[in-house]
Amino acid sequence: MTETAYAAAPRKTPLWQSISAALTADIAEGRYVPGDKLPTEADLSARFGVNRHTVRRALAEMADLGLTHARRGAGVFVKQVPTDYPIGRRVRFHQNLRAAGRLPTREILAQETRAADEREARALDLAPGTPVHVSEGRSLADGQPMAVFRSVFPAERFPALLDRLAETSSVTRALAACGVTDFTRASTRLTAKPATATQALHLRLREGDPILRAVGINVDPQGRPVEYGHTWFAGDRVTLTLDND
Incomplete structure (x- = not known):
């Protein structure tokens, strides 16, 4: 065979x-x-x-x-690899992202000067109704939305701050131009939240997707509050880490 x-x-x-x-x-x-x-x-x-x-x-x-x-x-x-974002005494958006190898940018979406509400006044150690500057915007890493933010500052102490923010898109540089060359984080509170429709639009998420809200107060070297800030991070794009600097 x-x-x-x-x-x-x-x-x-x-x-x-x-x-x-x-x-x-x-x-x-x-x-x-x-x-x-x-x-x-x-x-x-x-x-x-x-x-x-x-x-x-x-x-x-x-x-x-x-x-x-x-x-x-x-x-x-x-899929995005979540970016490590340290939350410590010195929180600097541009510095943190560059340290992670990302290119940081910020977009200012709205600015106004108005009367402080009760919570803002308490955080900034002001009398209720005292004028405050409010800046709202979006933070990006390599062109991808990472967070939306709202920062509130004492207007009488920093009358030109909104102009400096519009020029630099950097809180650190804007405060330095107004005489505050250093500031530290006095407190931070983190809370998980569902994205609102507006937040989802800015972060390219769906309404209800998980986001992380960070509420913080920054103070100058004398301990006087200079910024009361809210930041809402896209939950799948950032890992918040505690930094004991």
Whole structure:
């Protein structure tokens, strides 16, 4: 009896693996960066000429590898590695992000001078109704929204502060221009909260997604309050760490 040798047929790569590899290459080459939303299943089906089930399996593989995460009703996003953000006596946004290898930017969304409410007055050691400057904005790392903030300052002590903030987008530099060359954090309170509709819009989240609220009071070297601040961090983009500096 003779044996007939058959050459082994080349093994075909499953379509879903090819799609996963192509999308992973897109991420590696910078076509999609952390925080970006991937095309919809319908768009990917059209791009690769397959059905949605095959695309779904490819996306599931990428999620298992930690490359993406899905937000119900919003889509599939390239996963971000949370940034360590120290909360200590000296909290400096730009300095903290640069130390983590990220490029920090800040956007001022609104500024006004108005009467302090009871809580603001108490935090800043002012009489209720005393004028305060209020600055609201958004903090970004590498162009991706990381937090929204509201800072309140005693207006009579720093009459030109809002102008300095508009010029520099930096609390540290603005206060230095107004004569406060150093300040430290006197207290910080952290609370988990659901994102409001407005916060979700600014942070590119869904309403109700988890965020971390930090409430702090900064004081000058003489112990006088110079800033009462609220910061709402996107919960999946930052790891708040306690720094005993």
